[in-house]
Amino acid sequence: MSQGRAQFVTGLALVALLVLLLFGTSLLENDYYVRIIELIGINMILAVGLNVSSGFTGVFSLGQIGFMAIGAYTSALLTLPPGLKNPALLPDLPPVIATLDLSHLPAPVALLIGGMAGGLLAALVAALVGIPLMRLSGHYVAVATMGFLVIVNAVLVNLEGVTKGARPLGGIPRYTNVWLVYAVVAIAVYVAWRLLRSPYGRAMLAQRENLVAAQGMGVDILRTRLLAFVIGAFFSALAGALWAHLLTALSPTAFYFTYTFQIIIMVIVGGMGSVTGAVIGAFLLTLIPELLRGVEGGLDLGFVQLPPLFGLSQIILAVAFVLVMIFRRQGLMGDRELPLFVPRGSVALARGRAAAVSDAVASDVSNPTRSPTG
Amino acid sequence: MLQVQDLSVYYGGIQALKGISLEVRQGELLAIIGANGAGKTTTLRTISGILRPRSGSIRFDGKELTKLSPYDIVGLGIAHSPEGRQVFSGLTVAENLRLGAVQRRDPAEIDADLERVYTLFPRLKERSTQKAGTLSGGEQQMLAIGRALMARPRLLLLDEPSLGLAPLMVDRIFEVIARLKEEGSTILLVEQNAHMALEVADRAYVMETGRIKLSGPAAELAANADVERAYLGG
Amino acid sequence: MAFIAQQFINGLMLGSIYALMAIGLALIFGILRLINFAHGELLMVGPFFTFALVKAGLPFGLAAVLAVVLTAGVGILMERLAYRPLRGAPDVTLLLTSLAVSIFLQNSVILTYGGETKPFKGPEFLDQRLQLGGGVGVSTIDLFIMVAALVLLVLFTLFVTRTMLGVSMRATAENLLAAQLVGININRVITTAFVVGAGMAAVAGVLWGVRIGRIDPIMGFIPVLKAFVATVIGGFGSIPGAVLGAYVLGFLEIFLASWLPAGTTGYRDAIVFALLIVVLLVRPQGILGSSEREGV
Numbered sequence: 036m037s038q039g040r041a042q043f044v045t046g047l048a049l050v051a052l053l054v055l056l057l058f059g060t061s062l063l064e065n066d067y068y069v070r071i072i073e074l075i076g077i078n079m080i081l082a083v084g085l086n087v088s089s090g091f092t093g094v095f096s097l098g099q100i101g102f103m104a105i106g107a108y109t110s111a112l113l114t115l116p117p118g119l120k121n122p123a124l125l126p127d128l129p130p131v132i133a134t135l136d137l138s139h140l141p142a143p144v145a146l147l148i149g150g151m152a153g154g155l156l157a158a159l160v161a162a163l164v165g166i167p168l169m170r171l172s173g174h175y176v177a178v179a180t181m182g183f184l185v186i187v188n189a190v191l192v193n194l195e196g197v198t199k200g201a202r203p204l205g206g207i208p209r210y211t212n213v214w215l216v217y218a219v220v221a222i223a224v225y226v227a228w229r230l231l232r233s234p235y236g237r238a239m240l241a242q243r244e245n246l247v248a249a250q251g252m253g254v255d256i257l258r259t260r261l262l263a264f265v266i267g268a269f270f271s272a273l274a275g276a277l278w279a280h281l282l283t284a285l286s287p288t289a290f291y292f293t294y295t296f297q298i299i300i301m302v303i304v305g306g307m308g309s310v311t312g313a314v315i316g317a318f319l320l321t322l323i324p325e326l327l328r329g330v331e332g333g334l335d336l337g338f339v340q341l342p343p344l345f346g347l348s349q350i351i352l353a354v355a356f357v358l359v360m361i362f363r364r365q366g367l368m369g370d371r372e373l374p375l376f377v378p379r380g381s382v383a384l385a386r387g388r389a390a391a392v393s394d395a396v397a398s399d400v401s402n403p404t405r406s407p408t409g
Numbered sequence: 410m411l412q413v414q415d416l417s418v419y420y421g422g423i424q425a426l427k428g429i430s431l432e433v434r435q436g437e438l439l440a441i442i443g444a445n446g447a448g449k450t451t452t453l454r455t456i457s458g459i460l461r462p463r464s465g466s467i468r469f470d471g472k473e474l475t476k477l478s479p480y481d482i483v484g485l486g487i488a489h490s491p492e493g494r495q496v497f498s499g500l501t502v503a504e505n506l507r508l509g510a511v512q513r514r515d516p517a518e519i520d521a522d523l524e525r526v527y528t529l530f531p532r533l534k535e536r537s538t539q540k541a542g543t544l545s546g547g548e549q550q551m552l553a554i555g556r557a558l559m560a561r562p563r564l565l566l567l568d569e570p571s572l573g574l575a576p577l578m579v580d581r582i583f584e585v586i587a588r589l590k591e592e593g594s595t596i597l598l599v600e601q602n603a604h605m606a607l608e609v610a611d612r613a614y615v616m617e618t619g620r621i622k623l624s625g626p627a628a629e630l631a632a633n634a635d636v637e638r639a640y641l642g643g
Numbered sequence: 644m645a646f647i648a649q650q651f652i653n654g655l656m657l658g659s660i661y662a663l664m665a666i667g668l669a670l671i672f673g674i675l676r677l678i679n680f681a682h683g684e685l686l687m688v689g690p691f692f693t694f695a696l697v698k699a700g701l702p703f704g705l706a707a708v709l710a711v712v713l714t715a716g717v718g719i720l721m722e723r724l725a726y727r728p729l730r731g732a733p734d735v736t737l738l739l740t741s742l743a744v745s746i747f748l749q750n751s752v753i754l755t756y757g758g759e760t761k762p763f764k765g766p767e768f769l770d771q772r773l774q775l776g777g778g779v780g781v782s783t784i785d786l787f788i789m790v791a792a793l794v795l796l797v798l799f800t801l802f803v804t805r806t807m808l809g810v811s812m813r814a815t816a817e818n819l820l821a822a823q824l825v826g827i828n829i830n831r832v833i834t835t836a837f838v839v840g841a842g843m844a845a846v847a848g849v850l851w852g853v854r855i856g857r858i859d860p861i862m863g864f865i866p867v868l869k870a871f872v873a874t875v876i877g878g879f880g881s882i883p884g885a886v887l888g889a890y891v892l893g894f895l896e897i898f899l900a901s902w903l904p905a906g907t908t909g910y911r912d913a914i915v916f917a918l919l920i921v922v923l924l925v926r927p928q929g930i931l932g933s934s935e936r937e938g939v
Contacts, residue, residue: 347754
């Protein structure tokens with residue numbers, strides 16, 4: 036069986052397994068568990084999105100959650116019933132949106148409209164913001180994208196007439212279910228995987244390995260980074276829409292640095308260049324803190340009583356992060372995927388060529404470049 | 410004084426030094442010549458502790474250097490004037506020089522050494538309050554050597570002192586190097602300018618792509634036909 | 644006229660707080676290439692230590708001084724445990740790690756004291772208001788902040804120009820390779836940078852806490868981002884630049900606060916960060932920074 040055929044069959048098997056699991060989930064009585072599973076899926080989408088926007092290209096964006104917010108608020112505002120977004124409540128909302136009534140549409144369709152609108156808006160913003168920002172590198176781009184997140188947050192908080200500001204925007208229709216979430220997860224994973232195998236993906240990895248060499252090979256650095264950034268933003272926005280229709284209420288504080296860090300640690304633990312790693316990381320690092328959160332409120336083990344320990348889950352995450360950084364920086368998967376799904380030859384080839392050129396250039400070992408661009 | 414044995418150093422995946430051995434004797438000026446990329450600077454940086462070898466040993470008066478930090482190695486009496494000068498641009502000439510003596514605890518002697526450096530390099534005295542970054546290439550080279558001398562080292566490592574300097578400057582620098590040798594300093598000189606290096610050295614090694622190709626008294630090597638062809642333009 | 648004078652004083656005061664933060668950030672960045680976002684938590688931990696010590700019965704002044712010392716200790720631990728093992732790691736790794744340290748410290752305080760804001764009161768003499776004439780007044784705490792910043796800046800300048808350790812610190816920030824070759828004790832320099840930075844942040848934190856009358860576990864977050872903007876404006880890695888940028892930012896913020904129409908003051912922070920992005924794109928080396936940072 037050729038590798039392509041084997042991949043197809045395995046992929047099909049995975050999808051079948053997923054469908055089976057989802058079916059099992061929909062039989063679950065406990066709403067809490069279902070929510071966790073949906074949340075895990077949403078975080079998987081975010082993690083894969085971060086992987087694409089930052090992990091492939093090595094250009095670290097910390098603004099991803101800003102795009103999630105854009106997706107969430109867009110979808111929420113479009114799908115809110117007019118009674119909840121009339122001019123008395125949201126005076127600055129454009130009339131065309133304030134009167135839009137999607138409530139008669141079936142849930143998946145309404146969510147699709149809201150999600151796509153959010154996704155496209157986020158992609159547009161990402162394109163505009165990315166053109167200047169993708170010239171930067173290293174911690175400069177990280178800090179600039181942090182600035183972006185702060186700006187998005189400030190806009191959300193201050194545009195009270197549209198977003199209700201710091202107060203919760205509630206009443207969002209509960210459209211999200213496990214099928215929709217994991218459909219998007221599957222799409223995101225597939226897109227990321229296809230991207231990795233495409234010439235664009237190779238270009239992204241090449242310029243992560245060695246920028247100068249990649250430029251020498253004719254890679255359009257800006258275009259490559261921008262593409263990754265925009266795709267990542269798009270998926271983050273989709274995740275945001277799903278989130279909005281899961282929690283049914285939004286407030287800007289949810290879309291800030293705490294969430295950003297959580298997604299980062301998922302990707303880091305899973306492995307920065309690995310789609311599989313992102314998925315695994317999202318799973319582990321949504322589940323475990325959730326379990327820990329149960330402990331935070333205090334635990335009665337019968338023979339001993341643990342007092343409420345708020346903040347403990349965050350502390351453990353932070354410590355875990357530092358330990359991973361020190362001892363296993365490449366995370367669980369590093370750059371690897373499930374064995375069958377490694378893009379055959381392509382990544383290794385790109386890396387080998389990049390390495391050969393970089394040898395010839397033979398850079399100085401002791402002082403890394405400090406210029407903001409490049 | 411200094412014994413290097415079977416030293417192997419890697420830059421990432423590339424082997425820069427492939428098991429080299431050399432020795433520096435007390436009071437002599439040993440030169441290492443060779444083309445760009447031969448591994449000369451790598452050798453000096455490994456001796457100074459900036460790079461860690463994968464295998465091999467470096468013994469200074471019997472003490473093993475390969476596990477020590479640069480801080481300790483300077484403490485043992487090895488000073489290094491690096492390739493490309495590497496002066497502290499934002500600091501004054503005087504501050505640069507005094508930093509050469511950062512590990513010393515004898516203020517009177519440090520002041521005396523400072524005067525000695527100023528005597529050796531009058532230009533530096535003129536510019537002692539200027540920021541090092543404003544100096545010319547030649548003056549920065551003098552500063553780098555002066556800074557290394559301020560440590561009152563037992564072994565002086567000079568990395569490519571002629572690099573990027575005008576011929577007149579190069580002569581000036583090598584005059585100083587010759588004078589230091591006369592005064593009894595032990596010097597390990599790394600140079601691309603084989604002509605000047607062999608003129609001032611006692612013995613020399615020729616390095617090529619991470620290996621020692623030839624060794625012997627400087628005069629002999631200067632007369633060697635291969636060396637002449639490859640390095641002396643002959 | 645009186646209004647402008649008043650705003651000038653406010654700008655000077657805010658700039659002083661930012662300057663105390665920015666020096667620590669610039670110092671650590673210059674030497675380690677690390678943007679230490681946990682620096683904000685050093686600002687936060689200072690007043691919390693003070694709070695705890697006052698509760699334990701110490702007079703405020705003594706508690707504050709001890710708190711500064713304890714915060715310096717936190718800075719040393721931070722360096723030893725989180726950053727030293729990662730020496731030489733890529734910039735982004737260090738930045739992310741500093742975020743992790745920040746979260747760790749924030750939540751440690753939440754764990755100990757809960758997440759709510761706590762009232763924080765300084766000694767009486769800091770709670771007065773002096774009239775300078777012409778309708779311009781200044782509160783004693785503002786005056787104290789400006790004087791404290793000035794004193795510390797002077798002491799710092801003396802330290803880095805007159806002492807060997809201080810000069811070594813400047814040298815290490817300039818050129819790490821040369822600093823190693825010359826025999827500077829890099830570990831000691833780094834530890835010193837953290838002690839100095841943490842100490843100054845603690846002073847800023849205690850004084851700021853007294854000024855606004857309250858403390859909470861996330862009080863350091865926005866200030867460190869602002870201090871960071873200050874270092875970028877002034878010149879990345881340049882200490883005089885960081886101080887200059889801090890005062891520029893302080894005045895800019897006050898100016899924006901009084902000039903922006905009411906209702907949009909929340910955008911003040913957004914504008915500051917938009918400015919950051921503009922500077923990074925147009926003149927990344929800031930006002931005083933040099934574009935070339937290599938030693939060759």
